[in-house]
Amino acid sequence: MVTRRIKAGGEFISTPNAVKAADNMRDGLAKAFYSRIFDRMVSRVNASLRIAGDVGEEGGRGRFFIGILDIFGFEVFDSNSLEQLCINFTNEKLQATFNQIIFQAAMEENAEEGVVVEVADLSDIDNSETLELIEGNPSGVFALLNEECVVPKGSDASLLDKMFANLLGNKRLKRPLRNRTAFSINHYAATVTYTSVGLLEKNKDPVSEDLLVLMRSSGEIAVSELFAEKGDTLLLDRKKGARFQGLVAKFQRQLHDLLSVLDSSRTHFIRCIKPNLEMKPRCYDSLYVRSRLRAAGSLTALRFM
Structure with a gap:
């Protein structure tokens, strides 16, 4: 060493x-x-x-x-880095899988029973833009990160510059006003600000x-x-x-394998919603719970059922 x-x-x-x-x-x-x-x-x-x-x-x-997938929660900390980006990206992919399975199953069941349901506006729960922002080729966040790890004199600062130069057309990406070393992504659950400091080092295999x-x-x-x-x-x-092949490339391969298992399985979902942000017992924050149910697509799914 x-x-x-x-x-x-x-x-x-x-x-x-x-x-x-x-x-x-x-x-x-x-x-x-x-x-x-x-x-x-x-x-x-x-x-x-x-x-x-x-x-x-x-x-x-x-x-x-019979498999049980315990999905780790969406992470938003005071300082968010590559670990949180990978975890939140996983949640985005699983959310897209949930949307596809639940709504497809509901529409098929309604068609079989002759139930006519008004066409729902799914734009609020459609996270395809966020997925394209992160995993898109050749200029998604992950692709640019891998590229910057091998170019001469690649740095966290140059990575951030390339991200804003190539991806600001995606409305899910934002440039923080007071932090020049960070970028924000509007996820389905919340807007998260990630620091660019240390991204290249974490992605390289040590x-x-x-x-x-x-x-x-x-x-x-x-x-x-x-x-x-x-x-x-x-x-x-x-x-x-x-x-x-850096950390994110390996992570994407593993996630792809997981999603392949889900696609080939008969899936059932259990949604767990925290009753409050303070982690207090006997405290039910109705506004917070409603916002989480809406972000997860649960309220929209109910209109189909």
């Missing part, structure tokens, strides 16, 4: 790391351990619960299963190839197995010279 090796021709040159770079590599390795241990635990739990003979493709999830090779050659069998699991393509992508 205190040194890094750079290949120059046919030789490797070792150079000392700066303190900040070493700290980032340490944190990155800790996160890599946590991620792999968590995935291993989930895999073993699923394997133990699988019905004998019910095996999916390549030994994965069986054809028949786990060096040297550390990955070291973990794979560890004398501890548990460690070497964790970093040599089938399907871990991180090192392979690097060796193949694939284009840069």
Whole structure:
């Protein structure tokens, strides 16, 4: 962690790391351990619960299963960064899935029963503009972030400049008046201001190839197995010279896999609404609850049912 090796021709040159770079590599390795241990635990739990003979493709999830998706809440803090952007983007994607499933099911049921329902205005709950702003190619927020991580002299400031130059036409993006290092996104649940400081560093993978090779050659069998699991393509992508794949790219792939499972399943939704913002017992804020039900599309869905 205190040194890094750079290949120059046919030789490797070792150079000392700066303190900040070493700290980032340490944190990155800790996160890599946590991620792999968590995935291993989930895999073993699923394997133990699988019905004998019910095996999916390549030994994965069986054809028949009951899954529970506990959606983490929408996050708005005093300071919001890449973590909150990814979490809130997930909520946007799941909200779009909810809208599609609920309204499609309601319209099909009404058609079967011959119930005529007035055409509802869904513009208030349509979050397609927000999704396009964040995940659009080639100039969505995530695409620009990945691009800025590989361009020479890319920085958080230049990323912010490119965002406003390319995306201000999307009415969901706003430029804060008093904060020149931030940008605001009008999500379906609330408007959130994100800081651009540190976005590039967080998106880059701090786990060096040297550390990955070291973990794979560890004398501890548990460690070497964790970093040599089938399907871990991180090192392979690097060796193949694939284009840069940062944290958000991995996050998008995982989210895509999750949504594919939801699309192929029969889904049921349970909406949980906090009664107040103060987290107080026996306190019901009707205005707040109504605004959350409206933002979640629940009130519009009721008009179809």
